[in-house]
Amino acid sequence: MNAVTQIAVPSPVRRETPAAVAISIRKLNKFYGGFQALRDIDLEVGQGEIVILCGPSGSGKSSLIRCINHLEQHNSGTIRVNGTELTHKASDVAQVRRQLGMVFQGFNLFPHMTVLANCTFALRLALRLPAAEANDIAREYLARVNVQDQAAKYPSELSGGQQQRVAIARALCLKPSIMLFDEPTSALDPESVGSVLRIMEDLAATGITMVCVTHEMGFARRVADRCVFMEKGEIVEEGTSDRFFSAPSTARLKAFLQQVL
Amino acid sequence: MHYDPVLAWESMPTLLAGTATTFAVLLPVLVLGLLLALPVALMRLERGGKAVFAASYIAFFRGVPSLVLLYLVYSGLPQLSVVRDTFLWTVFSNAYFCAWVGLTLTHSGYMAEIIRGGLAAVPPGVVEAATALGLSPRQALFRLRLPMAARYVLKAYQNELLIMVKSTSAVSAITLVDLTAAANTVFDYTYDPFTPLVTAAAIYWCIVNIMRIGFTMADRKLNRHLARG
Ligand SMILES: Nc1ncnc2c1ncn2[C@@H]1O[C@H](COP(=O)(O)OP(=O)(O)O)[C@@H](O)[C@H]1O
Ligand SMILES: [Mg+2]
Numbered sequence: 152m153n154a155v156t157q158i159a160v161p162s163p164v165r166r167e168t169p170a171a172v173a174i175s176i177r178k179l180n181k182f183y184g185g186f187q188a189l190r191d192i193d194l195e196v197g198q199g200e201i202v203i204l205c206g207p208s209g210s211g212k213s214s215l216i217r218c219i220n221h222l223e224q225h226n227s228g229t230i231r232v233n234g235t236e237l238t239h240k241a242s243d244v245a246q247v248r249r250q251l252g253m254v255f256q257g258f259n260l261f262p263h264m265t266v267l268a269n270c271t272f273a274l275r276l277a278l279r280l281p282a283a284e285a286n287d288i289a290r291e292y293l294a295r296v297n298v299q300d301q302a303a304k305y306p307s308e309l310s311g312g313q314q315q316r317v318a319i320a321r322a323l324c325l326k327p328s329i330m331l332f333d334e335p336t337s338a339l340d341p342e343s344v345g346s347v348l349r350i351m352e353d354l355a356a357t358g359i360t361m362v363c364v365t366h367e368m369g370f371a372r373r374v375a376d377r378c379v380f381m382e383k384g385e386i387v388e389e390g391t392s393d394r395f396f397s398a399p400s401t402a403r404l405k406a407f408l409q410q411v412l
Numbered sequence: 413m414h415y416d417p418v419l420a421w422e423s424m425p426t427l428l429a430g431t432a433t434t435f436a437v438l439l440p441v442l443v444l445g446l447l448l449a450l451p452v453a454l455m456r457l458e459r460g461g462k463a464v465f466a467a468s469y470i471a472f473f474r475g476v477p478s479l480v481l482l483y484l485v486y487s488g489l490p491q492l493s494v495v496r497d498t499f500l501w502t503v504f505s506n507a508y509f510c511a512w513v514g515l516t517l518t519h520s521g522y523m524a525e526i527i528r529g530g531l532a533a534v535p536p537g538v539v540e541a542a543t544a545l546g547l548s549p550r551q552a553l554f555r556l557r558l559p560m561a562a563r564y565v566l567k568a569y570q571n572e573l574l575i576m577v578k579s580t581s582a583v584s585a586i587t588l589v590d591l592t593a594a595a596n597t598v599f600d601y602t603y604d605p606f607t608p609l610v611t612a613a614a615i616y617w618c619i620v621n622i623m624r625i626g627f628t629m630a631d632r633k634l635n636r637h638l639a640r641g
Binding site: 222259260264305307318322 | 535537538540541542543544545546547548551555556559560563634635636637638
């Protein structure tokens with residue numbers, strides 16, 4: 152498999168707590184004002200595991216993934232990332248975010264910066280690397296997502312698929328041990344979807360931990376170790392991707408799969 | 413009534429001295445106004461007491477005519493005993509100081525509103541991306557949000573700046589002889605209103621257009637990413 156060697160294994164940050172667990176979520180609750188978006192979520196993601204989150208719109212998938220890197224604050228329950236408990240303290244938040252890379256549906260590239268500058272921005276500011284070193288790292292990851300030729304361009308000059316691959320490279324530059332994806336291909340035209348999914352498949356094969364919200368069920372089937380189905384803020388069913396797709400046990404998942412497959 | 417080039421040439425030293433005064437008033441006001449506007453704009457974007465304070469600040473200083481403000485600072489404040497009977501009297505009896513204070517307050521009110529608008533236009537997702545990449549809120553503000561906001565507000569800032577150039581002429585009300593006042597002095601001595609005022613207008617026109625060219629160049633540099641897209 153050539154694809155496997157394309158992306159280096161980001162060194163996983165190992166800690167004293169159960170070495171195999173990357174993300175551990177217990178009794179997580181999240182409210183927006185009076186509205187409960189997440190209800191008693193329990194979820195464990197092992198190191199190197201690829202977990203796909205799916206479910207109807209509004210079921211809380213984004214809320215869950217955003218709570219993990221504290222873009223949303225959870226109201227109760229615990230989230231541990233590589234052993235560090237995510238409190239609302241700035242130092243814990245920073246420590247957790249260092250382990251995580253995030254890819255958004257809308258790319259969220261810095262529009263006024265070149266592709267290269269997008270990738271070096273956090274290296275220079277958050278890690279305080281010298282420019283030359285940051286550039287080397289950025290070019291390496293841009294090459295891995297096949298946009299090395301676009302380094303001097305601005306995001307607006309790229310196709311959606313290229314922009315999303317830049318966003319993936321930008322996140323990988325910081326060598327996270329866990330990648331979070333929130334519908335990374337939902338804003339893309341059909342031709343671009345494939346290019347992004349291929350990169351993600353390559354990435355999945357490197358041993359990185361991934362939590363990915365997606366409606367691409369074919370992709371989920373191919374790469375997922377485990378699939379999680381959410382509805383109305385709750386985890387309704389989860390299982391290995393084989394069982395999840397071929398033998399769903401709840402009526403709600405059956406109905407959902409019928410709709411999306 | 414005709415334009416008298418000889419008078420224009422002879423009054424040039426007076427008018428240029430006035431121009432110098434205009435800049436001596438303007439430049440500190442631009443710097444101080446911007447520095448003051450930044451925290452006000454940031455408070456305006458928060459919730460609760462700070463936002464109410466910032467909103468009142470903006471509403472007040474945009475609402476009060478700068479001429480009224482200049483009179484208040486120059487003539488009104490020294491009536492208060494805390495100013496009259498202390499060292500403050502020395503500073504507030506200085507017309508330049510009063511001009512800086514008065515115009516800075518007005519300018520900062522407008523600038524706060526411009527900066528607030530620029531910051532509000534920055535897509536939240538882009539800031540989240542920076543946050544997720546490990547930037548601190550402070551870094552996100554100074555290295556991402558403000559640079560992006562600056563690009564959005566260039567046009568609005570240009571307008572405000574040009575208006576400020578011309579509104580500095582209000583300082584003649586508190587004894588400073590700026591460009592407009594200098595032109596008026598020439599009129600007083602020569603009984604020719606036309607020549608000095610038209611010459612002054614031409615000087616304003618040059619100042620304003622040099623600034624406009626500066627803005628065009630800044631826009632080309634800062635907003636390259638839009639031009640090519
Ligand atoms: N910032 C917010 N404020 C209020 N309600 C929100 C906010 N974000 C999400 N919600 C609500 O929470 C629920 C879950 O949203 P979300 O996590 O985005 O779901 P999904 O990603 O599965 O579509 C939805 O009903 C949505 O309207
Ligand atoms: Mg969502």
